[in-house]
Amino acid sequence: MTEATWPSPAPGSAPLPKMVAAQAGLELRTLIRNGEQLLLTLIIPVLLLVVFSSEALISIGRGSRIGFIAPGILALAVMSTSFTSLAIGTAFERRYGVLKRLGATPLSRGGLIAAKAVTVLTVELGQVVLIVIVSLLLGWHPVVTAVSVVSALLVIVAGSAAFSGLALLMAGTLRAEATLAAANLVYLVLLGVGGVVFPLTKFPAAVRPALRLLPSGALSDGLRAALRYGAGFPARDVIVLAIWAVVGIGLAARFFRWE
Amino acid sequence: MSDAPAVEISGLVKNYGRTTAVAGLSMRAERGQVTAVLGPNGAGKTTTIEVCEGYRRADSGTVRVLGLDPVRDAKRLRPRIGVMLQSGGIPTTARAADYLHVLARFYAHPIEPGVLLDRLGLAGSARTPFRRLSGGQQQRLSLAAAIIGRPELVFLDEPTAGLDPQARHATWDLVENLKAAGGTVILTTHYLEEAERLADYVVIVDHGGLVTQGSPAELTGSQGQLRFRAESGLDTSGLTGALPAGAMVKESPAGAYLIDLPSGVDPQVVATVTAWCAEQGVLAKNLRIESRTLEDVFLELTGRELRS
Numbered sequence: 001m002t003e004a005t006w007p008s009p010a011p012g013s014a015p016l017p018k019m020v021a022a023q024a025g026l027e028l029r030t031l032i033r034n035g036e037q038l039l040l041t042l043i044i045p046v047l048l049l050v051v052f053s054s055e056a057l058i059s060i061g062r063g064s065r066i067g068f069i070a071p072g073i074l075a076l077a078v079m080s081t082s083f084t085s086l087a088i089g090t091a092f093e094r095r096y097g098v099l100k101r102l103g104a105t106p107l108s109r110g111g112l113i114a115a116k117a118v119t120v121l122t123v124e125l126g127q128v129v130l131i132v133i134v135s136l137l138l139g140w141h142p143v144v145t146a147v148s149v150v151s152a153l154l155v156i157v158a159g160s161a162a163f164s165g166l167a168l169l170m171a172g173t174l175r176a177e178a179t180l181a182a183a184n185l186v187y188l189v190l191l192g193v194g195g196v197v198f199p200l201t202k203f204p205a206a207v208r209p210a211l212r213l214l215p216s217g218a219l220s221d222g223l224r225a226a227l228r229y230g231a232g233f234p235a236r237d238v239i240v241l242a243i244w245a246v247v248g249i250g251l252a253a254r255f256f257r258w259e
Numbered sequence: 260m261s262d263a264p265a266v267e268i269s270g271l272v273k274n275y276g277r278t279t280a281v282a283g284l285s286m287r288a289e290r291g292q293v294t295a296v297l298g299p300n301g302a303g304k305t306t307t308i309e310v311c312e313g314y315r316r317a318d319s320g321t322v323r324v325l326g327l328d329p330v331r332d333a334k335r336l337r338p339r340i341g342v343m344l345q346s347g348g349i350p351t352t353a354r355a356a357d358y359l360h361v362l363a364r365f366y367a368h369p370i371e372p373g374v375l376l377d378r379l380g381l382a383g384s385a386r387t388p389f390r391r392l393s394g395g396q397q398q399r400l401s402l403a404a405a406i407i408g409r410p411e412l413v414f415l416d417e418p419t420a421g422l423d424p425q426a427r428h429a430t431w432d433l434v435e436n437l438k439a440a441g442g443t444v445i446l447t448t449h450y451l452e453e454a455e456r457l458a459d460y461v462v463i464v465d466h467g468g469l470v471t472q473g474s475p476a477e478l479t480g481s482q483g484q485l486r487f488r489a490e491s492g493l494d495t496s497g498l499t500g501a502l503p504a505g506a507m508v509k510e511s512p513a514g515a516y517l518i519d520l521p522s523g524v525d526p527q528v529v530a531t532v533t534a535w536c537a538e539q540g541v542l543a544k545n546l547r548i549e550s551r552t553l554e555d556v557f558l559e560l561t562g563r564e565l566r567s
Contacts (some may be wrong), residue, residue: 006436010409012367013338022364030352093350101348104312105365106338106408259314 013106023107023115028122031085040187041080041127046134049073052197053138070135070142071223072196074152075159077127079194079216082120082160084187087167090116091179094171100259120160128156143230151233155222158241162215165248172256195220212237215244263326265290265412265443266311270320273306273467280306282467283320288460290411293434293444295458297451297553299561303467304447305345308414311445312342325412338366341410343401345417349389355400356385359407366408375403380429395426402430406437413437415446419453431457451554461553465561479551483524485532486517487543498535502528524548 013019031037053066093099102112135142142148170179192198194216200208211217222237266288273281281303288294298304309315310322313329313336322329327336349358359372376382379399384392392400398421405413415434419427434444434457448454454461455475463470463478471478491513498518499508505521520528529548536543 006433006440007370007409008440009411009442010368011339011411012408014365014367019365022361026350026353026357026361029357030350033352096349096351097344097347098350100314101342101344101404103314104337104340104342105362107365108334 016108016111019107020111020115020118023102023112024118024122027089027115027119031089031119031123037085037089041077041085041123042130045073045077045080045127045131048076048197049131049134050138053135064139064141066135066138066140067142067228068199068224069197070131070138070140071152071227072220073131073135074128074156074223074227075194075216075220076191076196077131078124078156078159078219079163079190080187081123081127083163083167083190084183085123086116086120086164087171087183088180090168090171091174091176091183094257094259095176097259103258117164120164121157124156124160142227145230147232148226148230151226152223154238155219155226155234155241158238158245159215159219159222162219162241162244162248165245165250165252166215168252168256169248172252172258190214190216193217195224213240215241218244263323264288265292265294265325266445267323268307268311268320271307271310271317271322272319273303273310273315274318279467281310284464284467284469285320286462286464286469286472288443288445288462290443291438291441292459293438293446293457294460294462295454296445296447296462296464297449297454297557298447298464298470300449302465302561304464305416306467307464308416308445308447312340312414313337338408339411341405341408341413343405343413343415343418345420349397349400349404351390352388354386354388355381355392355396358389358400359403362404362407368409369407370409372403372407375407378429378433379403380426395422398422399426399430402433406433410442412443412445415444417447417449419448419450427453451552451557455553463557463560470560471556475553478556479553480523483520483551484517484549485520485524485528485546486515486549487532487536487546488514489516489536489541489543490514493539493541498532501531501535524550 049069053069167183170182174182190196193203193211194214195211196216200211200217200221203211212221218237218240222234222241225231225234225237264287266286268287269285271281271284272279284303284307296304296307306315310317311324311329313333316330324336325339329336356372356376359375363369363372376385379402381396381399381403384396389397389400398418402415402418405415419430422430431453434446437444446457458475460472461475461478462472491510493510493516495508495510495516499506502518503520503522507519509517509519511517518532533543
């Protein structure tokens with residue numbers, strides 16, 4: 001009946017970085033295997049990049065078309081990963097008891113958040129590399145200085161923090177199906193009014209300041225300021241994103257329900 | 260501290276809104292034993308286990324797991340316990356082996372995932388995503404996940420619900436292995452044969468409170484029955500007088516005699532019955548001793564009506 005002796009108890013947790021790396025690895029593999037997520041995070045942004053840079057579908061004002069579109073698509077890529085994809089993924093993890101089960105392992109909630117941050121930033125790195133390569137092939141000439149590159153990276157990190165906080169707030173309070181619908185809807189709305197493919201200058205002057213205070217507007221504006229105009233450090237946009245991050249993460253920490 | 264029992268609960272109360280799930284439960288589970296928590300649906304089993312696991316805060320009462328407070332000392336407790344939820348908990352797209360390899364990296368001295376997959380009959384499904392596993396395979400993967408970190412104490416919430424007989428026996432063997440290796444297991448179950456086979460100690464709960472607790476032998480052995488068949492209409496008053504106090508002799512239906520013995524059947528009782536038969540010139544046919552099963556005890560204590 002008991003053919004082999006079983007190992008005796010030897011409890012203990014692994015070091016935190018090892019746990020975080022293991023969890024982030026699982027989340028990355030899960031994303032890569034998910035066709036819908038790849039569509040959302042890679043295929044749609046690259047498709048929009050190609051279409052909107054080649055055809056005069058919309059008037060963007062003066063300057064090169066690709067110079068306008070490329071930073072917008074980078075902003076879209078950041079939103080798709082740190083907002084839509086994170087919200088939907090986390091909502092279903094919550095729904096299927098995955099978060100609850102993780103709560104009984106040595107991986108702390110802080111460790112889980114760290115793993116999700118690593119996952120989001122790794123996916124974004126892949127997106128940025130791909131989008132930059134395609135954009136360069138389409139004739140993009142971004143401003144490349146130490147200030148512009150550091151500014152762009154900072155805007156991406158601040159934007160990711162802002163959108164991640166909002167994603168977790170949604171995933172932790174709404175039903176999974178509601179999160180799925182709302183996250184996709186918000187993605188589309190931000191695609192429209194976030195300065196991704198339609199310049200904010202095309203909107204009525206009355207709503208423009210409000211749109212620039214949205215995280216999407218600040219994100220695309222900050223990236224364009226750095227990479228298109230080389231306009232120095234986009235302090236205003238980074239501050240807007242930082243405020244969204246503090247508010248979103250704070251509310252998520254307060255209201256997130258783990259099961 | 261290290262001598263603290265696996266679980267010690269006193270006066271646990273847990274309400275969900277206006278519904279009382281646990282109403283003043285006290286129980287104890289020793290280390291190195293398998294303790295089964297039995298009860299009808301809605302008796303408060305899962306809530307009690309989830310308070311022990313640190314998922315829920317007690318409204319009142321004290322709960323100590325390995326001498327620790329499951330909420331306050333969660334960080335210290337988590338590496339030492341293994342948890343199998345009643346359902347779910349595994350990412351639907353994660354492949355069985357991949358998931359166990361990830362979980363193994365959370366612990367200091369994990370069991371090799373391949374060993375667990377082999378042992379639980381999952382080696383052939385190592386690359387199958389969780390959602391494509393059969394219900395029984397999902398249960399077994401959940402069990403593997405609960406023990407991969409070599410915990411001192413394992414909580415299994417209905418570990419064999421919905422399993423086929425082979426998988427159920429594989430699970431039972433594994434629980435016996437865990438105990439033989441020095442581990443402690445606390446499980447909830449609806450299957451009384453499961454408790455009878457595995458448990459050193461049984462806790463029966465109902466309506467959020469303790470009904471009784473003890474070893475299966477203590478719970479079933481304190482009462483026994485002796486049956487035999489003979490000609491109908493015997494005057495059994497002399498037999499009743501010769502048996503230990505509390506014994507009851509009934510004839511129902513005609514010719515079928517039943518002796519209820521609250522203090523249990525021992526060799527002396529059998530001798531008394533056969534001596535009385537010899538005295539009366541009665542041949543007792545089909546004489547047999549029946550001890551109560553855990554199921555008898557359970558139904559007696561929790562009633563026979565269906566629970567929603």
